[in-house]
Amino acid sequence: MHSIEKTPVLIEQIRSFEPFQNLGESDLQWLVERSDYVLYKEGEQLFYPKKPVDHMQIIVDGEFVSRIKQGNDFNEVGTWSTGYITGLLPFSRMKEAMAYGTALRDTYVLELHKKYFTEMVEVSYEMTQNLVAQMSNRIRDFTHIRLQNEKLISLGKLSAGLAHELNNPASSIVRNVEELYRRTHQTPERFKRVMTMRITPEQTDRVNAILFSKIGAKRPELTLMQRESLKDDLLDWLEDRDVDNAEAIAETFVEFGMTEDDLDEIFDIVDGKHLDGIMPWLESTLSMEQLVGEIKEASGRIADLIKSIKSYSHMDRAKDGELIDIQDGIISTLTILKHQLKDKSIEVKQDFDENLPKILAFPGQLNQVWTNLLDNAIDAMDSDGVLIIKTYHKRDRVFVEITDNGPGIPDDVKSKIFDPFFTTKGVGKGTGLGLEVVRRIVDHHKGSITVDSVPRKTTFTICFPVV
Numbered sequence: 001m002h003s004i005e006k007t008p009v010l011i012e013q014i015r016s017f018e019p020f021q022n023l024g025e026s027d028l029q030w031l032v033e034r035s036d037y038v039l040y041k042e043g044e045q046l047f048y049p050k051k052p053v054d055h056m057q058i059i060v061d062g063e064f065v066s067r068i069k070q071g072n073d074f075n076e077v078g079t080w081s082t083g084y085i086t087g088l089l090p091f092s093r094m095k096e097a098m099a100y101g102t103a104l105r106d107t108y109v110l111e112l113h114k115k116y117f118t119e120m121v122e123v124s125y126e127m128t129q130n131l132v133a134q135m136s137n138r139i140r141d142f143t144h145i146r147l148q149n150e151k152l153i154s155l156g157k158l159s160a161g162l163a164h165e166l167n168n169p170a171s172s173i174v175r176n177v178e179e180l181y182r183r184t185h186q187t188p189e190r191f192k193r194v195m196t197m198r199i200t201p202e203q204t205d206r207v208n209a210i211l212f213s214k215i216g217a218k219r220p221e222l223t224l225m226q227r228e229s230l231k232d233d234l235l236d237w238l239e240d241r242d243v244d245n246a247e248a249i250a251e252t253f254v255e256f257g258m259t260e261d262d263l264d265e266i267f268d269i270v271d272g273k274h275l276d277g278i279m280p281w282l283e284s285t286l287s288m289e290q291l292v293g294e295i296k297e298a299s300g301r302i303a304d305l306i307k308s309i310k311s312y313s314h315m316d317r318a319k320d321g322e323l324i325d326i327q328d329g330i331i332s333t334l335t336i337l338k339h340q341l342k343d344k345s346i347e348v349k350q351d352f353d354e355n356l357p358k359i360l361a362f363p364g365q366l367n368q369v370w371t372n373l374l375d376n377a378i379d380a381m382d383s384d385g386v387l388i389i390k391t392y393h394k395r396d397r398v399f400v401e402i403t404d405n406g407p408g409i410p411d412d413v414k415s416k417i418f419d420p421f422f423t424t425k426g427v428g429k430g431t432g433l434g435l436e437v438v439r440r441i442v443d444h445h446k447g448s449i450t451v452d453s454v455p456r457k458t459t460f461t462i463c464f465p466v467v
Contacts, residue, residue, distance in 0.1 A: 002039045004108075006032060013060055014110065017083040019130040027124040034119075035112040040064075046101035046109065047087070053094050055111040056131070057087035062107025067100045079104065089135040090117045090128050169298035176291045176298070183288060197274040206269045210262055211282055215289050220257040230254050237263050241275050249283040256286050323358040323467065326366060326400065327391055333370040334389075340378050344385065351390040356398055357466045365441045372438050373402050373460055380406030380458065393466070400462045409453040417451065 011028045014020050020028060035058075040046055046057065046064050063081040067074040077099060080086065086101065088094055112120075121128050222230065231254045238246035253263075270278060334341070334348065341348060377387055381404050388403040409417065418439045442449045447464040 001044060002041070004037050004039050006037045010037070010060065010110070014058060017058070017085075019085065019134050020127070022130075023124060023127055027127050030120075030123050031112065031127070032110070034116045035110045038109050038111055040103040040107045040109060042103055042105050042107075044103050046103060046107070047097040048100050049096075049098055051097045053088045053097055054114050055087050056085065056089055056114070058110040058112075059084045059086070060108040060110050062109070063104045064101050064107055065104055067102070068098070069100065074100070085131070085134055087111070088114050089131050090120065091132055092135055166302060169302050172298040173295055173302075176295045180288065180291045180295075183284060183291070197277050199270055199274065203269050207266055207278065207282075210266060211285060214256040214258060214262075214286065217257065219255065222254075227254055230259070233260050234258065234263070238279065241267075241272075243275055243279045245280065245283075249279055252283045252287045252290070255290060321360050321362050324361050324363050324366075325356065325358055326361070326398065326464070327352050327356060329363055329367045330370050330389060330391075330400070333367055333374060337371070337374055337378065340375070341387070344378065344381065344383050346378060346381060346383075346385045346387055349386065349388045351388065353391045353393060353398075355393075356391050357393055359398055359445075359464045360467045361445055361464070365444065369438050369441050369462070372435065373462075376435070377402055377404035377406070377458075380404050382406070396466045398464050398466060401459055402462075403457060403459040405456045406458060408455040408458050409451065414451065414453060418449075 010032050011025070014031070015023075015028060020031075036055075037060075040062070047053070049069070059080065059082055061082050063079060064086075065079045066077040068077060069075075117128075231250050234250040234253050235246055237260055238249055243249065266278065266282075267275070340346075374387070378385075381387070386405050388401070390399075390401040390403070392399050418435050439449055442462060442464075445464055447462060449460060449462045452459050452461070
């Protein structure tokens with residue numbers, strides 16, 4: 001920063017800026033005389049975090065960018081140029097800067113110290129009004145930018161989670177389709193063996209009855225030792241009767257709970273003949289059933305995820321408020337965050353009110369609330385944590401309680417958690433915007449949010465009015 005001499009054209013320059021267009025010559029003369037005229041060279045900081053804010057800064061000519069640091073990265077908030085007013089404004093409660101303001105080119109700034117604000121009210125009440133209006137506009141614009149940034153951060157988290165969630169079923173489908181393709185190309189040879197067998201229709205029906213009883217039955221839940229023991233028994237049975245590829249056949253039979261007794265029954269039905277054709281055919285049928293079942297399950301998981309994403313984003317809903325069951329949004333958000341819960345082995349307990357009244361709300365905004373609160377709860381807990389979500393209603397209000405068994409919020413920071421840029425997360429892990437955004441959205445819905453916290457139990461309670 002370099003102090004420079006004021007030029008005769010300064011008054012005319014600032015007269016063209018919106019807040020000063022309707023002011024008299026004497027008002028502008030007072031402003032220029034009381035202000036310092038400084039130059040910030042390209043790359044210099046107009047302000048930076050923790051710097052005390054005690055000047056109003058009028059950008060006479062130039063441009064600067066505002067950035068917030070997260071970890072080793074800088075997130076850009078926006079750029080402003082000639083005519084913009086930053087820094088402290090009359091009646092503002094700002095104490096210190098929260099971001100970095102860097103000159104993008106040589107920037108000339110008129111700076112008025114806050115000690116002259118009281119005098120400004122006496123000299124030019126109209127100027128003071130105009131600057132207060134600028135402060136309102138700045139708050140509105142910054143709030144909009146902040147909301148958009150918070151949404152982008154949430155979307156980044158969700159997209160990473162969705163990629164993880166979609167990858168598993170998608171990989172399963174690809175893997176099983178490839179295996180199914182390989183097995184169908186083995187079918188002609190096995191079919192040839194079956195066609196050369198001479199067994200009666202009655203024998204075929206009895207073998208089929210055993211086969212489909214295994215397909216239709218619930219898969220047995222076996223311990224590792226039980227599985228190995230059963231496989232060894234089946235393998236010995238097949239090898240004793242010279243059945244080819246006995247290892248693979250025994251593996252598939254175990255999956256469907258086939259026992260030695262079942263094989264003995266099949267042996268008796270066919271009089272011990274054609275086992276080299278019957279056993280591979282049974283194994284092929286069962287394995288294809290298993291592959292198709294896994295493909296069906298994986299595709300169902302993908303369909304459920306897409307349904308949850310569609311519900312979460314409300315891409316098919318109107319932008320106006322509507323009557324909704326808030327529990328639907330919570331369930332969709334839990335689905336979206338499933339990977340985070342799974343990674344930390346967090347147990348989710350749902351205590352939902354079956355008769356919860358609907359509320360008039362903006363579903364997309366409320367999903368932002370659930371995302372921030374649930375994400376914070378997950379971050380707060382260690383592995384094997386417990387997350388409790390409860391909904392209930394009293395008179396003309398509905399309530400949502402989100403409780404985690406993390407370490408809790410210290411008393412000295414509890415009153416600050418809804419403040420802009422305040423965060424208890426580590427460097428680079430939080431913006432400090434999530435809970436402030438939550439509070440604004442809840443306020444917009446004429447609701448309230450409170451927090452009670454002790455070690456091992458932190459509960460956020462959100463309340464909304466019923467129409």
